[in-house]
Amino acid sequence: MLRIVTYMVIGLLLLPMAVVLGTSFTAASFVSFPPQGFTLRWYAVALAKQEFVDSFVYSLVIAAITGVIATALGGLVAVVLVRFRFTGREALDAFFMSPLVLPTIVIGIGILQFFSQLGFKATSTVLIAGHVIITTPYAIRLIGASLTGVDPVLERAARNLGAAPLRAFAEITLPLIRPGVVAGAIFAFITSFDNVTISIFLATPRQVTLPVRIFNLWDQPLEPWLIAISAMVILFTVALIALIERTIGLSGLYGQPAK
Amino acid sequence: MTDEPNRRRRALVPWLLIAPVLVAFLIVFAAPVLLLLLTSLERINPSTFVVIERFTAYNYLKFLLDGFYLGILWRTIHIGLVVTAVCVVLGYPVALYLTRCGPRERAILMLLIISPLVVSIVIRNLGWLIILGRRGLLDALAGLLGFGGADLLRTETAVVIGLAHIFYPFMVLSIYGSLQNIDPAVMRAAANLGAGPWRAFSAVTLPLSMPGLIAGSLIVFALCVSSFVTPALLGGARVKVAAYLVWEQTLQLLDWGFASAIATILLIVTGIIMYAYKRVAERSWFAGGVFQ
Numbered sequence A: 001m002l003r004i005v006t007y008m009v010i011g012l013l014l015l016p017m018a019v020v021l022g023t024s025f026t027a028a029s030f031v032s033f034p035p036q037g038f039t040l041r042w043y044a045v046a047l048a049k050q051e052f053v054d055s056f057v058y059s060l061v062i063a064a065i066t067g068v069i070a071t072a073l074g075g076l077v078a079v080v081l082v083r084f085r086f087t088g089r090e091a092l093d094a095f096f097m098s099p100l101v102l103p104t105i106v107i108g109i110g111i112l113q114f115f116s117q118l119g120f121k122a123t124s125t126v127l128i129a130g131h132v133i134i135t136t137p138y139a140i141r142l143i144g145a146s147l148t149g150v151d152p153v154l155e156r157a158a159r160n161l162g163a164a165p166l167r168a169f170a171e172i173t174l175p176l177i178r179p180g181v182v183a184g185a186i187f188a189f190i191t192s193f194d195n196v197t198i199s200i201f202l203a204t205p206r207q208v209t210l211p212v213r214i215f216n217l218w219d220q221p222l223e224p225w226l227i228a229i230s231a232m233v234i235l236f237t238v239a240l241i242a243l244i245e246r247t248i249g250l251s252g253l254y255g256q257p258a259k
Numbered sequence B: 001m002t003d004e005p006n007r008r009r010r011a012l013v014p015w016l017l018i019a020p021v022l023v024a025f026l027i028v029f030a031a032p033v034l035l036l037l038l039t040s041l042e043r044i045n046p047s048t049f050v051v052i053e054r055f056t057a058y059n060y061l062k063f064l065l066d067g068f069y070l071g072i073l074w075r076t077i078h079i080g081l082v083v084t085a086v087c088v089v090l091g092y093p094v095a096l097y098l099t100r101c102g103p104r105e106r107a108i109l110m111l112l113i114i115s116p117l118v119v120s121i122v123i124r125n126l127g128w129l130i131i132l133g134r135r136g137l138l139d140a141l142a143g144l145l146g147f148g149g150a151d152l153l154r155t156e157t158a159v160v161i162g163l164a165h166i167f168y169p170f171m172v173l174s175i176y177g178s179l180q181n182i183d184p185a186v187m188r189a190a191a192n193l194g195a196g197p198w199r200a201f202s203a204v205t206l207p208l209s210m211p212g213l214i215a216g217s218l219i220v221f222a223l224c225v226s227s228f229v230t231p232a233l234l235g236g237a238r239v240k241v242a243a244y245l246v247w248e249q250t251l252q253l254l255d256w257g258f259a260s261a262i263a264t265i266l267l268i269v270t271g272i273i274m275y276a277y278k279r280v281a282e283r284s285w286f287a288g289g290v291f292q
Helices: A002-023 A041-047 A050-083 A089-101 A104-117 A124-148 A152-160 A165-176 A178-194 A210-215 A224-247 A250-254 B004-039 B058-064 B067-100 B103-118 B121-132 B137-144 B156-180 B184-192 B197-208 B210-225 B229-239 B242-252 B256-283
Strands: B051-053
Touching: A002 A224, A002 B067, A002 B103, A002 B121, A002 B156, A041 A224, A050 A089, A050 A124, A050 A178, A050 A210, A050 B004, A089 A124, A089 B004, A089 B256, A104 A124, A104 B004, A104 B242, A104 B256, A124 A178, A124 B004, A152 A165, A165 A178, A178 A210, A178 A224, A210 A224, A210 B121, A210 B229, A224 B103, A224 B121, B004 B256, B058 B067, B058 B256, B067 B103, B067 B156, B067 B210, B067 B242, B103 B156, B121 B137, B121 B156, B121 B229, B156 B210, B156 B229, B184 B197, B197 B210, B210 B256, B229 B242, B242 B256
Parallel strands: none
Antiparallel strands: none
């Protein structure tokens, strides 16, 4: 009984993705399910939509830069929070986690108002700054979790043997926390790549990320080529999941230890 | 051993290390949110967009005294409650099954439950658009069963389905987290004392898993009431929610004061819920997710 319910619910969970993949091959010129016939035509149409290809590349670049910065900042914060005991530590922890707790839309319009009042134009830099704020907490948590499992004695031993602090960290601790660092980077990348709520407020007039470009069609009828684009993004994501699963195990991402 | 100035210098090390990140967060995060609170007290002239009053509760009163806006706030809360209920009803049996199946099956099921989280929300919503809209899967099924047709797009039901799909994994992980912590000996004790499976569940398992259920409900509800993308895509202008108003006021009507006031109200509502979540999470052995 429990088993039947479980598999039915999981079927429902995966249904929207399956439907997108299935519909992308429809031979009809409108979106319907079940799809009619089979064609790859819409993939060709989709790839010819230059503005969507540009947005995809733009999203990749933004997400990659965000991933690198969030991992570096998150790593620094994680080291301080895990390895030092000092007054204000708990408050700092709560402060750095708060972007996860606050509604993303609040952060989005907050940054928009702040930078426009300072006279900044909407630029990719501001967009990346916004993405870094909402992704760094994940990096802090994931790297911090890895770091908690590493005995500080190892690093101290390297120091006693004459290694400078930075070298001891880079050669002893860093290799040991690599799974957390990789997980943090990938998670920051995915979160940034997926984001609409920040990006929609900080979009530059010229460049728009892919999810925002898709979102902006919200009041128009669905077109098969848009479904083909979505199908390609799903396939891209599946490839990423496979990569994560091979490196650290997906369940590690959400704070549940892989068992 | 160490002399006083040395110790004081040591105490500075963590702050020096963290300073660049702290400054970045203060500028790009704390300052904007504080500014938002200030902006929410500004009243503008709606035709010239010029600020005509600096410190006034005008925007809050406008929101809280107008039946139209209160209706939207109520709808937002109502959607959050329904989504939470759906996630509990569909999440509990799955979480329970996860504790009873073998480790291999559990690993695969976990992967399947978590994997939708990494697929873009916009694209998961498009999937539901195809399923729930005209000429969609539901339409076809309804036709087969002789109900004529079905088109749920731009309805509250569509928004509830879309949101439940997105936040469901958080509920399962949360309930599973506290179910996992129940000592199997307690269950055996219940059985030895003559409790049937149903009695053992209602008298032992369910109460012991309450922290996870409550924490999961709080997190799902908080995420729901502040969500923007899914209500906009599946509900559109016909099912406006609070976050939709924030977006509309900011980018289309350019009344940033009013947008900030609505955002602040959202902030307060989710803040209270998250505080409750933290308390629940701290008091139990709940091995929580990333939100702690």
